[in-house]
Amino acid sequence: MNFNKTLSVATLAFLVACGSANAQVKRKPTPSPKNKPNAAAAVAPANVLPVDKDVLIGKLPNGLTYYIRHNGQPQNRAELYLVNKAGSILETDAQQGLAHFTEHMAFNGTRDFPKNALVDYLQKSGVKFGADLNAYTSFDETVYQLPLPTDSVAVFEKGFDILANWAGYVSFDPAEIDKERGVVLEEARLRGKNAQERLSLQTLPVLLNNSRYASRLPVGKEEILKNFTPATIKSFYADWYRPNLQAVIAVGDFDVKRVEALIKANFSGLKNPAAPKPRPDYTVAPTPGTVVKIATDKEFPYTLAQIVVKHPHIVVRTTTTYMQSVRTSLFNFMLNQRLAELQQKPEPPFLYARTSYAPLIGKQDAFSSVVVSKPDGLETAVKAVVAETERLRKFGFTLTELERAKQSSLVGIQNAFYEKDKTNSANYVREYQLNFLSGDAIPGIDFEYNFYVNNISKVTLAEMNALAGQFISDQNRVIIVEGPEKDKDKLPDEKTILNWIGTAGNNLTAYVDNVTSKPLMEKEPEGSKVLSEAKDDAIGTTSLTLANGVKVILKPTEFKNDQILINGYSFGGTSLASDDDYTSASFAGTIVGSSGISEFNQGQLDKMLADKNVNISPYINEISQGIRGSSSPRDFETALQLVYLYFTKPRKDADIWKGTMNQTKALLANRGLDPQSVYQDTLSAVLSNNNFRYGATTVERLNGANLDKAFDFYKDRFADASGFTFVIVGNFNPELIKPFLETYLGALPATNKKETYKNLKMHPAAGQINKTVYKGIVDKATVQMIYSGDYVFNEANNLQMDALEEVLNIKLIERLREQESGIYAPGVRASYSKNPEGRYSVTIVFTCAAANVDKLVAATLDEINKIKQTGALPADIEKFAAEEARSTQVQLKQNISWSGYLIATAQNGLNPDEILSHVKNLDQITVQSTKETANKYLNNSNLAKVILMPEKK
Known part of the structure; x- marks a missing residue:
């Protein structure tokens, strides 16, 4: 609930x-062409939006x-x-x-x-x-x-x-x-x-x-x-x-x-009261002028400002107001693109900034800006955000910005239209719910798509530029500043922040849209052919091996019309970085993924791809490196071009590096004020046996990090594609995409180094561990109980662990929530892995009053002991089996589930066909098997308890 x-x-x-x-x-969703319009009134205007015939x-x-x-x-x-x-x-x-x-x-x-x-x-x-x-x-x-x-x-x-x-x-x-x-x-x-x-x-x-x-x-x-x-x-x-x-x-x-x-x-048998009370319609009265509120808290780790200009809410009922919602969506997109460019500077003026015109509450819309600043940098942050809105009001958008926003919006509406027969039922529920509650129209995707395509070109630059004057005002405006109590004396008073906002628009120049007309790639690379091909008819996959050693697993589906998922990996990851170079290496994937590609910086790349449904990014984690993303079928070649370029032409951007380092240091400055962050540091130390790689970084380590080392590490991790396996799932014909695979994946560099990860033994130490962190000013305790140890990773053991997780969840809900009334909901998570070594953990987490910690920990151990003594109740096994069967049936019809499953089976050396017998194998879960599993894995001599308690008074 x-x-x-x-x-x-x-x-x-x-x-x-x-x-x-x-x-x-x-929160109502921001108006967008995919989910807005609204129901007809009793007396409908002539241009009222229709109701979906379906x-x-x-x-x-x-x-x-x-x-x-x-x-x-x-x-x-x-x-x-x-x-x-x-x-x-x-x-x-x-x-x-x-x-x-x-x-x-x-x-x-x-x-x-x-x-x-x-x-x-x-x-x-x-x-x-x-x-x-x-x-x-x-x-x-x-x-x-x-x-x-x-x-x-x-x-x-x-x-x-x-x-x-x-x-x-x-x-x-x-x-x-x-x-x-x-x-x-x-x-x-x-x-x-x-x-x-x-x-x-x-x-x-x-x-x-x-x-x-x-x-x-x-x-x-x-x-x-x-x-x-x-x-x-x-x-x-x-x-x-x-x-x-x-x-x-x-x-x-x-x-x-x-x-x-x-x-x-x-x-039909439900009855209204004989004398029903009128259902009041509450609103929020407008406030003349501007109201400023400064608020602080001892445990708040950020400094931020919110500027909210409130307006009467407009329900979109007609084609006229629908068009206005389209303009609003374009406005939000373009203004936030400008803020995103500021974030890419070597000295970003803020940690986070966002603006939008959207529904608020109480029949209000609001043009709102929120900005999170570095410590001691609130003035710079506020002025930067306000300056962009003022720049917009004075000089307007550019034509290239507007055309790019239109193309991006068209991509969105096209995707919704192409998926109209594959749209999840929950999406329709949300639309009908809004129609009932607030009158939002439900014209249907056919109408919306046709209307959008036929009218988007009619949106003019003058109309868009006029919106800034309509949205931005000093009337009915609220300004909120929040920060740590220890910095209270550094926060502005009302007069000061109004002065910041009032002067932020001084000496501005017009925005320059930095675009390029160059293609992503000048020419195709020299690829390599498919050497071998194997089909698995049982699950409908085709496995290819290219001449450069790259392996590709293809699963064509009809679950989505406009989606192809791409996921590629090889083993290695940051485990291959030395301790001295680890901090640099840990940022390598993020930095390169935020720096653009080839000769194009990230801003230029984003603009080049605005008219495409494609998203590709590299990553490096502890034991692997890879590429993940998605595209529409029509943009699949572009996706593979991006994959190729992230291997062969990654971009080193000193500004992105410097900005990331500065922002990370700023976020660390007040981290110790937040009880959950302090608790997490101790938890990370326990879970990793005090390996510094597992926890939050420090300013000292950041100061020792180096862009050249990070970039060299990235290039090294992607220098050899011969160990890579790519899984591609979605709407494609394997024969038709094979030439693209040969051209781009077949051209990836290969040195046949045959690398793998190192096992750094980042797991809890054996034995009982008890750690208590005292942090926080209110009566709120967090308990984590972690069982862990060695594990033989296979389908049979994994199934028993999944059953134990759900049985334990059921029993703790019954005991800790329903019987003890001591918690809202327990979190029970059984995880297991084969790489870098066979390990398992069963984690139980809950929040409660400090006085109840010992009682609820004892109750938890009591429930575990019951399962160890007598096994799970047959009724609870029945519940797990029913839930697992239903969820498996759903997942077998989802691209995302197949993508994750095929990657996991490839990484763990399992037979992917086992998924077909998964539901049948649920009968392996018995009272005796749950008893044996609990005794094997829930060993109190290998239990870590990490508890967050409020500060002692």
Whole structure:
């Protein structure tokens, strides 16, 4: 149950992901030609956007709305959603937090599914709690998601009964309410009780102008969550969970008419209250002029500024407003391209910057800029971002920028159009959800594509340049500055920051668009032919060996129309770098991947590729180096050209190196303020047996790093392609692409060095390890328990480990969450590897109150001991087998899954055909096998416990 939906004036995820204030809001997507437009009003304008003919929209006599669409992707699956126009904004003073609590109670007992029966039934049907079965609560809505198989008629049809139970028949058993109080409070602890939450509580009242939104955060109030009566939450449910505020959305591989009948049968009996309360429509009042808020926190490691200019929200209902949304998307793209160029300077003026015009909240849009500065560099950062918006307002965009943005947008809409019969059902659900909640139109991809292609050329430079004047203003503007408490005296006051913004536009010159007309490659290289070819008809692959030693595994698919995935590797990686050169080597892949290629810097390369659906980048990790990326079929040759150039003509950019070093040092400056970062350093030391390569770098090591060493290391790692294996998966004909493979991959350099990795033994030391880190000012503890040791890597052992992981997850949810009410959700991860040596680890992680650490660790060990003594319960094995079978069926229809699987089997020397017997092999999981696996791998004499506790007072 996730109430953690992000409200942010920019996409700065690493700053807001944990906040229980900023992170509560369901963020609407930025308008784009792929997902915008909106529904017709009762009296439609003449140019109203149409409704997609492939979606059946209806309304029951009780007012419940439904959306039904047949969609075959994924096959034999459906997405069922219940959408309620009821969120925390509707809570009374005594109900704060109960919209979210109501969502929790829907999984803890309904008329037809008492207590935990609903979750238990779905798990046995292959639906994984949390990953598949989930929900979220926001200010204005609560949404339940239920993905189900459709090849089981009984399970699929039962899904509509489940949705109806959520919609009108939640039990609110007082005993279950009391058990769930701790779970909800622990969810708040997990997602909040950190610097970002505390800063948000200071800044949101300013950003939201002390509106109701500022006082109705979905997380609620702790004292209410602890003490409310069942009658109080029942009152919220009775008032607002009613059919005239609800929608059922069903998209999937099913018969539409049968689904409509199921909705009518299950939901027609729901009734509205005899005297329903009017559903208030809350807004945020505009603020005259500019309001400035300076906020600090002891544990906040960054310094940042946000400039937010708020405007009335415009719902896109007509072709006119649709065209405006297209212009807005182009505007955002071009302005952020300029900011990205500033980031490539040797002395970047900021660590991060982003601007956008997008929906905010409370019927507001906002032109927002966010910038994260280096320590003591806020003035430079703010002025740099503001200067770009002012440059735009004074001089406008260039024609080449606009044409490039149009081409990039066309690529996006083309991809959506080409994939229209392969679009995932969840994508349609999101569109229909927005249509119900806010009126966003759903004209369908055919209309959008044709409209876009026919009208994009009509967007003029004058229209685009006028947008800056419309978006940028000093009215209804909020400026927020956040920073570490220790730097409070260094932060600007209101007068100073207004002066920075007011003077940032002085002495500006027009932007110069640095473009090139040169081709990516002047001529084709001399390639080499395919020497051997082997087909594997069982899984539909073809393996080629080229004359230079490069191996290529091809798997053509029809899962996506416009996608080809490319992944190539050879062994070696940074394990071959000396300790003295490691820091330089560790940056090699990132630096070269950010420096452009051949004679083109990164900015020029990005501009050259703007009209192509292609993305290729090199990487170097601990034991391998390689190339990964994707392209459309039409841009496949360009993708291979990039692969060839990253091998043969990598670019060394001193500016990128210097900028990366400066920014990395800046990020390290206040890292010690963040409890999680300090904890992570200790955890890394434990997991690597104190090998410095595994943890965060230091300024001292950065000072000793060298661009020449990094570049030489990169060239050395890519000097010999004879050991490379490439896996190519997607929509292609193997015979038609073979000449391209011979031309480009066949031309890669080969010296036949036959290198491999070194085993640096970066794993936990044997024996018991207990480490406690005391950092943090609030009552929040993090526990990690890591079992590890030697491992024989094979399909049979891997299957048993996967089963142990899920069984342990089920038992810890039942014990630590449901019985102890001590955590929100455990993380259980069983990992295993063959390279550089056979090793396994089973990691258990949870967040809780400091006083509960010992009790919950003991409870965890108790559950582990039960499995070791008696094995898993047959019911839990049944749940794992059902979930694994369902997920395998889905993954066998995904390019990304096949790409990862074929790379893994190649690296580990396994037979890829084993995937075909994976589901059948699930019967190898037995009570006895889980007992044996637990005893073998969950050995308390080889257990590391690393715990983060708040600072001692």
